[in-house]
Amino acid sequence: MMRLSAEAKKLKKGILEEYSIDDAAGLRILETACEAFDRMRAAQKAIQEDGMTVTDRWGQIKAHPLCSVERDSRAQFLAALKQLNLDLEPLQNGPGRPPGRR
Secondary structure, eight states: OOOOOHHHHHHHHHHHHHBOOOSHHHHHHHHHHHHHHHHHHHHHHHHHHHOSEEEOTTSOEEEOTHHHHHHHHHHHHHHHHHHTTTTSOOOSSSSSOOBOOO
16 A cells, blocks of 8 residues: 555545545545545646656657556546545435535
């Protein structure tokens, strides 16, 4: 298990405060979502620093190699949230996880 950034920890804490996720599988899916979130942010940072394109050894302009990492990590993050039914507004008696205690 990788260490989460401060931003990912804040995201995880916010989700746990808003939704009642206390089962082992749900917690692991949330942890995986936060890891994917961190990977996405790291790729975004590198792309921002290096630019969206790079020049290969033959002088050809190519998409930055981390563009695919950013895309895939975003998809993994959103898929994990969807598995937790967090893509829906919390409802009292509807689909999704019940709202957490405040």
